[in-house]
Amino acid sequence: MTMAASQETLVDEGYNFAYLDEQTKRMIRRALLKAIAIPGYQVPFASREMPMPYGWGTGGVQVTAAILSPDDRLKVIDQGSDDTTNAVSIRKFFQKTADVATTERTEDATIIQTRHRIPETPLSEDQILVYQVPIPEPLRFLEPRETETRQMHAMSDYGVMHVKLYEDIARHGRIVTSYDYPVLVNGRYVTAPSPTPKFDNPKMDSCPALQLFGAGREKRIYAIPPHTTVKSLDFEDHPFEVQRWDQACALCGAEHAFLDEVLVNDQGERMFVCSDSDFCAQRRAAQNGDTSELEARDDR
C-alpha cells in the first residue's frame, strides 16, 4: 500500500476516498478554482464515468467527491427531500466510499448536494452547496450550436435570453418560466441555476455559502462564490417575481416556503406541503416542543 492510499478512510477495501482517484479530484479542483475565479462561467472538465447513470447527479457527485474531506458532514437532497431514492443512494454512496458523516439538518451540514432545490434554512459562510445540473447552457434553448453559445458568452451577447422571456409574456401575459430561470452572475455571465424553481433564485443572490454546479453528461463546472450578486433577468414593466401559494403548508403551517402538491388518497384529495422535508420536520418538532424525533433521524 502506498502512503497516499493508506489513510484510515478506506472503508470499503478497493475504493479510494470518495471513489475518485486523487488525480481526477485534482483535475476537478482545478476546474473548480477556475470556476470560482470567473463567477458563472462554464469550465469544461473531464467528467468521469460514475457508477450511476447520467441524470442521477454524476456531475454533482464528482464535485462533491473532489471537495469532500473526512471531517465534512454531508446532506443530500432531491426536490427538497432527504429521503427520495436519488438522495438516499448518493448519501449511501459517500458513506460507503468515504465513511463521511451525514445529516438531514441543513444547519449541521458542511456540504449539501442538491437536485432541484435550495434549502429554506438560510445557508452560512462555512457551507458549500453543490448543484446537480442536467443542462448547464442557458442559451441552448435558442442557439443549439456550442461554438456559437461560447461566442455569445464571450461577447455578453445575451439579447436572446430576453427574447425567451418576451415570448413568455407575449403568449401568457406574464413570464411563466418557473424552473431554471436564467440569472446574470456578478453582472457578467448569464447562468442556468439548474432546474431549481425560480422561487429559490433570490436565495442565490449574495449567498454567504459557496455554490458549485456540476454537469456530468455535459462535462461542465461553474460556480457562484460567496456574496456574489445574482440577478434574475426580467423586464422593467414585468419584474421578476417568485411563485406564491394561497395556502400554507398543511403539515407545519409555513407560509413562505416552496410547497409541493401531493395526492393523499385515491379520491383525488390533495394537500400542499413543504418541499423541504428537513425544514418542515424541524418546524413541526419545534411546535411540539420535541426534538427527539429529529435526532433519531440523524444517521450518525
Next chain:
Amino acid sequence: MDKTLRDADVLRVADVEKTFTLHNQGGRVLPVIQGLTFNLAPGQCLALRGPSGAGKSSVLRMIYGNYRTPKGHIQVRHGQGGDGNGAAASWVDVARATPQEILMLRRDTIGYVSQFLRVLPRVATLDLVKDPLLRLGRGDGAAEERAVSLLSRLNIPDRLWSLSPVTFSGGEQQRVNLARGFAHAYPLFLLDEPTAALDAANRRVVVELIQEAKAAGSAVVGIFHDTEVRDAVSDRGLDIEDYQWSGAAA
C-alpha cells in the same frame, strides 16, 4: 437675379462622338454621331431633327447621362436652380461626371420626359407626380398642389389619381409621365417625343407647358415629330444628320 448667370448658357455640347460596340456580335461597331457641338441658353428650345435611327434619342440620353459619352464634353450648368436659391453655379461635364454628380443633376437640373413611362406597381399616380418635388425637399402640401394642378391640366380624371398607372392606357401613361416631368421647373428639359400618343387637346396643353417653362427660363432640347408642336415651341433646329459618323476619329 444675377444678370450674368441668367445670360449664360445652360448647356454646352462640344465635339461629342458616339459609337456602340457590340462585343457579342463579333465586335461590330454601330456609328452614331461625331463632332456634335451646340450651346443652349436659358429660355431657348432646340429641336433635334433627322430620320429615325439618326441618333436623336441617343443625344438626349447622353445629355441625361443614360448613355455614356466616350468623346467630347457635355457641360451642364448646375447649382443655380430655377427658383434661384442662391447656390453658386458650377459646370458639370456629364461625359466625365461621377454617378453621384449625375444623380444630383437629375434631381436638381435636368428633367427628362421619354416616350414611355417606367411604371412602378403600387405607387399612386399622385405620388408619382409629387415624387420629384419631394426629393428636392419641397413640402408635401406644395408638392401636392403642383401635382394636382398638372394632372388636372393634362386631363387625368381625379378618380385615377390614387391608382397606379399600371393599368392606364398609353395616352394616360404618357400624360402622367409629362405631369411628373414638368412638376419641377428644371433649368434644362430633355423631351423625347412628348406628344407622341396624345390627342389634339392634350398636345395643346403640352405646348403650353413647354412655353411656360421657357418663359420661366428653362432651356429645352426636344425631339418633336409633330411639326405643329415643333413650330410652336422651338427657337431653332439642329439636323443630326449633319453630324453623322464619318469614320475613325479626326
Next chain:
Amino acid sequence: MTAENQALLRVRDLGKSYGGIIGCAEVTFDLWPGEVLAVVGESGSGKTTLLRLLHGQLTPDRGDVCFRDRSGDMVDVHKMSEPARRLLTRTDWAFVHQNPRDGLRMAVSAGGNVGERLMAIGARHYGQIRENALDWLARTEIDAARIDDLPATFSGGMQQRLQIARNLVTQPRLAFMDEPTGGLDVSVQARLLDLLRGLVQELGLAAVIVTHDLAVARMISHRMVVMQRGRVVESGLTDQVLDDPQHAYSQLLVSSVLRP
C-alpha cells in the same frame, strides 16, 4: 460637391481566393450615404463572396473595407474587435438573406423576431419593445394581429418582410441584401421591391444588393457593378450600365434578359 461627400463604405482592392480559385479580386468602390448599389452577375461570379467580405463574415486575403461609424470615424471592418463588429451588425447594419429562414428565428414569434435586436442592445421595457414591433410590422405591411404567430405560419413574402422589419428596427444606415426577392413569386417580388424602395428612400438607407435579376437592380439601385469570375468588369449608374453596357459580359447579361 455637397455636404454628403463622405463615403459611408470604402472598399479598396478587396480580394479572396479559395485555394487557387478566385472568390473575388481587386474590388474597389465607395458607397455613399443613402445610395443603393446593385451587385449583378451570374451564379459563381463572386457576388455573394463579396457581400460576405463586406459584412465581415469572411476575412479577405487582401484589401480592406472601412465603414464610417456614427461618430464620423472610418473603422476597418476586418480590424475591429469581434464585439464591436457584432454590435455594428445588429445596430447600424442590416443583413437580409435570400431565404428568410436563415435570417429569422423560426421558433420565435413575429414580435420576438422584431424585438430581438432591441433587446440585444439593452431594451428592457416589454411594452415599448412590443410597440416598436407593432410599428415595424405595420411598416412592412404585416397585420398587427399576427404579432404573436410563428414565422412558419407566414407566406414566403411575409417571412421576407418580417426579416426586413427585424433588421430595420434599429434604424441601420447600411443594409446588405443577398437576393432579397430570389425565392418569391413574381407578384410578391414586386410588392417587396416596392416596399424596400420606399423604406430605403424614407430611411435614407444605403444598401448593397446582390442580385442576378436586372429588373430588380433597375428598380431599386442607383448604381451597379457587374461581376464576372470574381472581378468587377463594369460599374456605373444603373440605367447607364443597363442601357449602354460597355463590357462584353455586361452586354451579354443585358441581352439575355427576356422582356415581357
